[in-house]
Amino acid sequence: MRIASLTDFLLMRIERGARPAKGAGAPLNRQIYQAIREAILSQLLPSGWQLPSSRDLARELAISRNTVTYAYEQLIAEGYLETRAGSGTFIADTTPDQIPEIRLNTPPLTDPSGQSELSAHGALLIQQAGVSDLQWGPFMPGVPDVTLFPNKIWSRLQNKHWRRSRAELLTYGDAGGYLPLREAVAEYLRIARSVNCTANQVIITTGIHQSLDIVVKLLGEHGDSAWVEDPCYWGTRSVLNSLGIKPVAIPVDAEGMRMRLANLRQPPRFICATPSHQYPLGMVMSLSRRRMLLEYAATRKVWIIEDDYDSEFRYGSRPLASLQGMDTDDRVLYMGTFSKTMFPSLRIGFMVVPETLATAFAIGVSELYRGSQVFMQAVMADFMTEGHFASHIRRMRVLYAERLHLLQAAIERHFGDRITLTGGEAGLHLALGLPEQCDDLAISRAARAEGIVARPLSRYFMNAGARHQGLLLGYACVPNEQIAPSFDKLAAIIKTHWK
Ligand SMILES: Cc1ncc(COP(=O)(O)O)c(C=O)c1O
Incomplete structure (x- = not known):
């Protein structure tokens, strides 16, 4: 439906609850601006349609001409209206707010994950993302014990x-x-x-x-x-x-x-x-x-x-x-x-x-x-x-050494020398090697279901031919008393996947 008379439309809009009590709500020029803008966006007013002059509209609405001029100027500044020298004011061909509507009419993306929108670098980054969705808990690698921070x-x-x-x-x-x-x-x-x-x-x-x-x-x-x-x-x-x-x-x-x-x-x-x-x-x-x-x-x-x-x-x-x-x-x-x-x-x-x-x-x-x-x-x-930094490191080093030994002992108890361990001289985690027939991704998933983070070593390799199965086990953020029970749970999972 197109508007036959802008005056009638505006009178309706202003009278239909939009006209505020004196001194309250939006000023009249703003109401006119909004009413015309909405009419343009909902295509009640088509592009190319000529508006009455500000003088005529003001007279018909029985309001001051300045009020209409203000509304028109605002709409011109935002690109909804355009003036053509010597002929008057028209609805502009392309209004800025039409752009989202045009997008909505485009066919839906075949890839709901949005990956097809990504640049080649962006897609590679997301496909190969390595960050864990859990950043705390046994055996999150690379995370210190933040609960003991001074x-x-x-x-x-x-x-x-x-x-x-x-x-x-x-x-x-x-x-x-x-x-x-x-x-x-x-x-x-x-x-x-x-x-x-x-x-x-x-x-x-x-x-x-x-x-x-x-x-x-x-x-x-x-x-x-x-x-x-x-x-x-x-x-x-x-x-x-x-x-x-x-x-x-x-x-x-x-x-x-x-x-x-x-x-x-x-x-x-x-x-x-x-x-x-x-x-x-x-x-x-x-x-x-x-x-x-x-x-x-x-x-x-x-x-x-x-x-x-x-x-x-x-x-x-x-x-x-x-x-x-x-x-x-x-x-x-x-x-x-x-x-x-x-x-x-x-x-x-x-x-x-x-x-x-x-x-x-x-x-x-x-x-x-x-x-x-x-x-x-x-x-x-x-x-x-x-001097707090140096003493915090000293204190944590002693604690992490204890936790490292507790984890090494738990691993030893379950697997003796059937498993290789590397990285025990420094840092916050151990790398536990698994037999090549084991699937570290499956073990990691099963551990995750039990609330244990055991990052699969194979995910860290680029060259598929060099890939080894294993788990990264962080010990620094695990309280001493939780290390053995948490590893017991993990060991049970490893044993069910041991081939
Ligand atoms: C080898 C290595 N480099 C860098 C980082 C991250 O450092 P940052 O937190 O300063 O970005 C980590 C975190 O685990 C890491 O293991």
Whole structure:
């Protein structure tokens, strides 16, 4: 149905409850604007239809001309109406709000998951997603015991900053991060990880995921390749995939990454490695492999990305020196995180870049992410300089060593030496090897139904031929008394799948 007379239509609209009592509700010009807009959207007024002049409409409605002019001007500004010089005001051909209607009339998507809407990189990222939908409970790998975090100290430090409430902590962050935190991190890394750095080289990020993201964005070209350990952390693959960098799987042995001649002949742009504690299998990269990687990177101008995610927790010996500390050619980009030493939802991490790149990275982080968590960075800086960070790590290291032994004992009790265990020297999890006939995905699913997280090792491999069956078992976040009973449940499931 089309409107025969705009005047009658508006009189009805205004009279039909829309006209408010004097002084209440929408002003008259707004009511006219809304009524015409609705009529256009519901196609009661077709495009190209000529409206009466503002003078005529005002006279017929017995209202001031200004009221009509205001409504018309608003509709013109929003694109519902258009004026044609010398001829008057018309309903515009295409009104902005028609666009969703046109979409609704398109045939429904054949793929209800929406995957077909994704870019090639987006689809790859989602297809290969490795993140678990559970992030807490026995045996979640890579998660510290956040229930033992010293919240009282943290809230005291936090309150101190809130009381002062300085604008610098509440506005966007400085390029590179909050300076006192950069200084505290630099000092910590020099002492604890033998990293060669000044505070200027330390860039604060939201964690290793973001550090990797910015490194690839600033130093990589679309289509470049990156060597990754096989197996490796799913997050590394995901970030690379999402940025159009091709991950090339390099197998690992007891000494870490083992490159073949064919690999060496084709230098990648990046080498992503976890030299202090291979993720997820747990070995340490040997000195000769470290030297070889550094030499190769220097001669072929390759960037080494050192992911040093959990080496603070080393049982029995001191944490190992970083690869960055051995680098004399500025080829290593070092990455660390507070996700394991503090708590994951803090989302603060750091990287150390060569001096020559420090300014570019500080600007890059501000430009892309506008810094992050400045307030929390200030609290973190105090937590470090007042000595709480070091003592929290010391306390947790003792506790995690206990939990590691409890889990090793439970595994031993059920399987003796029929099962191989790796990664027990450091970190927050163990890798438990299963016979190749076992289906770790099925075991993981069955465990999940019992409330146990046992991540399947095979999912961490890229090369199907190299894939091993196994489970990643995190012990750090499991209370001592729950370790044996939880493993009893898991062992029962493993035994039903043991072939
Ligand atoms: C090897 C490795 N790198 C990086 C991360 C994640 O670090 P972040 O929380 O700082 O992004 C993890 C988390 O489990 C990890 O295992």
